[in-house]
Amino acid sequence: MNASESDVMVVAGILTLFYRIVPTLVGEGPAGTATRNYVARDSDGARWFVKAYPAGTDLDAERQALELGEFARLGRIPVPVVRKTLEGDLIAAAGDMAVSVAAFVEDTETAEGGLSGDRWAAVGETVGCLHRTLARHPAGPPRRVPAREVCDVKRAWQRLDRLLVLFAKRPPASGFPAWARETAAQRLDALPAVAAMVKGLPTTLTVQTVHGDLASPNLLLRGQQVAALIDFRRPGHRSPAWELGRIVLDPRTVLAQPQWPTGLAEAVAAYREANPALPAEELLAVPRLAAGYLACSVYPLSEAVDDPAAVTPELEAYGRNRQAAMAELCERLPEAEEVLHDFLH
Incomplete structure (x- = not known):
């Protein structure tokens, strides 16, 4: 198993344990500037955008950024819904990986x-x-x-x-x-x-x-x-x-x-x-x-x-x-x- 396949398995495990999302498919998503991104499909057919933060990322700053997006959504700005963990957190961390999960925006460029x-x-x-x-x-x-x-x-x-x-x-x-x-x-x-x-x-x-x-x-x-x-x-x-x-x-x-x-x-x-x-x-x-x-x-x-x-x-x-x-x-x-x-x- 290579490093990429291993990361996919870790993402799948985090989705199941922290979000109660049972993924049927997890693959790499659009490239990010400082993050590694994945797209997961759940058992209901919905797709989720998973952003994995590299080690050393200021997760408090990332939470504040996600909260700012949520604030914008209150003003009816089109911002994807962020899925919270079972404990109500905007970011889940397990071992060396931390992720946030948001609804995947379909049919866009x-x-x-x-x-x-x-x-x-x-x-x-x-x-x-x-x-x-x-x-x-x-x-x-x-x-x-x-x-x-x-x-x-x-x-x-x-x-x-x-x-x-x-x-x-x-x-x-x-x-x-x-x-x-x-x-x-x-x-x-x-x-x-x-x-x-x-x-x-x-x-x-x-x-x-x-x-x-x-x-x-x-x-x-x-x-x-x-x-x-x-x-x-x-x-x-x-x-x-x-x-x-x-x-x-x-x-x-x-x-x-x-x-x-x-x-x-x-x-x-x-x-x-x-x-x-x-x-x-x-x-x-x-x-x-x-x-x-x-x-x-x-x-x-x-x-x-x-x-x-x-x-x-x-x-x-x-x-x-x-x-x-x-x-x-x-x-x-x-x-x-x-x-x-x-x-x-």
Whole structure:
């Protein structure tokens, strides 16, 4: 029996002992960033999504993340139901394995293929409803902070400088590491222009409890509608305008949809109708925040030195797409802001 088969047997045992789910089939599910995922079918034919956390995971933080998703469900946000253990816990731990179990969302695809058509408005509306609901979370009400705390150019300079120092110690000759080093140097040189772009943001921005990792793999679509939001992070205050921009202006969407400024405007208009509490000036800042986020990020460039084993052909392609999307966002920023202004006024 190999390690994979052994893990499947452990998962099956946990489902039976802790959840009273009698699995008829357990197999590996969609790959996770930091977890190993499984899909189990029970004796009634229902399917369950099982997330197995690696050793050393902060399980208290993961419980808080699951609780945040449950709180969102109370606001009628499409979040899969989490199955509690027989003792009422959100996570079951046995030996070296800890898992959470949620209802499997059938017949869906992630947003990694990009947004188009009615999906723009559907995503904008869902995110608006999410932020309206999470604004009432016990972690604290929305508040205003200086814009530099949301788009921190100084921190980006420190992180890029650190990365280039590490590259200098072991200069890469070719491949993704060499491209990452060159790209990091370009981003460092471009930071004065990014700082000037950030000055165009409102002086202060709203921060509140948000999803925390609202990336395209964590947005499930069924047809033209949002089927589910998954993989929340523990409650933390971030800019809702930034989170909206992160998902609707995902690099894959920007590169695949030449008319993305119009789609962006449709998403933001739907968001505003669902969550009118967020000031219009912050909604107008969504494309600028998205461009600033990509320009200040060191991911996935940093993987070349921090976790070389994580560098796959898919990650390399994604890194290059992020760089291309950043250039596209910056080049068409005036156009996007003009289209967005017309929609909102």
